[in-house]
Amino acid sequence: MPPLLEVQNVSKSFGGVAANVDISFDVAAGEILGLIGPNGAGKTSLFNSISGEVSPDRGEIRLEGRRISGTGPLVCARAGIARTFQVVRSFDSMTVRENVMVGAFSRTNRAREAMAEAERVLDVAGLSARADHAAYSLTPPEKRRLEIARALATRPRILLLDEMLTGLTPTEAQSGVQLIRDVRDQGVTVIMVEHVMEILLPLIDRAVVLNLGRVLTQGLPKDLVRDPAVIRAYLGDKYAG
């Protein structure tokens, strides 16, 4: 049985800038994979390739053996890829519930079914009490939760979280961590881009480290923090040794 998601030799350049160079890794069903690396390492570009926003120049991304790279966001979303955005993109003229229903309508034409699905994922995301508030009135951590709820409503196989914990207070981040664990326990595989290492490392099962568009290394979180190459990428030569 193939892995759930295969990223194979993916390269993507924007003009003269190579955002991703020959990136390969697999993601197993049910794991939480951390995609880490310093700013400009190509994490968000890779997310955009996986979610179909952009097409890789070379290489292929496969979901359960089926190629999804280059098919566009619509096909990727239908196939089971959902995502959140680094800069929150809520539908601000709509209520929280209506936001989530947009996601739910990707699986049904019936408003009542979409409402029931919204009810379910709002509960998972801990937003039930805010369901009838305007999306723009939410606090930043609530907006992140809204994005997750909206993504979950599409019934994804894989959820891509782009800096979902960045900029939160420690308490908010901890409840975010719990939400991500809950999501995984519901059978959704999670790939997350994150900077906050002390929160990320205990949460993820495995990490892929990117630097300057390439895969620097991958492995278990506890091994990576001791890897001189990783320390060098983050802190410079002085600290690696």
Added chain:
Amino acid sequence: MMTNSILRRRRNELVAGVLVLIILAVLPLPIRDVYTQNLIILTILYAGLSQAWNILGGYCGQISLGHGLYFGIGAYVSTMLFVSAGIPPTIGMFAAGIVGAVAALLVGWPCFRLSGHYYAIATVVVGEIGYLLFLNWDFVGAATGLYVPFHGENWAALQFRTSKLPFHYVVLAFAALTWIVAWVIEGSRWGYSWRAVRDDVTAARSLAVRVFPSKMAAAAISGFFTAIGGAIYAQYVGYIDPDSVLASSFSVLIALPAVLGGVGTLWGPLVGAIVLIPTSELTRSYMGGAGGIDLMIYGGLIVVIALARPTGLVSLLGIRKQVGGANAAPT
């Protein structure tokens, strides 16, 4: 129960809609003054036209400033069918609607590749092209225009000379129909997709919303009803030429009530029309249109609203605007 907050809101809106319909149905009965009757008819007609515009410009967020084209096409198609083929406008208006929808699709095909202001500018240009085409097209009377022949008092041709009352109910039916269509769309998958497209295209796409087809569907429905409104207008005034149905000012007049009342809301077009149309008619008749004072008052009103209440008058009146939650009790 929480689940039904949307259903409850929608039911309340429907009840309000029926009440407003009843009020508007009895409103003209005591009125004997022809001028006032005319004012009410125009107001309701523009409420319907603006609701048709609202389907594309409001719910789907594609600000079209070329809807005068579909309005004019509707007026011309039904009138031409009546004049040259004897097809009564009650049937002709649906042909007009279909031609209007097709025109909206043809305009949308290239223009929806543009976004925001670029789309709006493109629709202005398309509207102007339409105006010039009809101005020079002899088959449809060119600059001379077309007279709608009077076939005696009859419903099939929507021709009434002795009383304006029948026409009141014709435009009321039209406006009610556009309102119901907007209400149905608001609660359907399409409505959710369209609003998502309006608020954030990238996020919409990531949720499997089909952006281009959404815009095209909204354009077709919007063009259909705008053209029907044009066909009704042609029967009402009895004479059309490019200046009276295709001028770019019509495109603005159709959009403004919704913009003023509240874009993408069920009640915005009606509320906006109630404020705008009598204001514009009254200033024109009392100021005699001299020096365009009526237009200055009109424009000033829009500037004030845009600055003070960009979400429209509906939010001011406390009618629940579609931006929800504000009225929901905090839990």
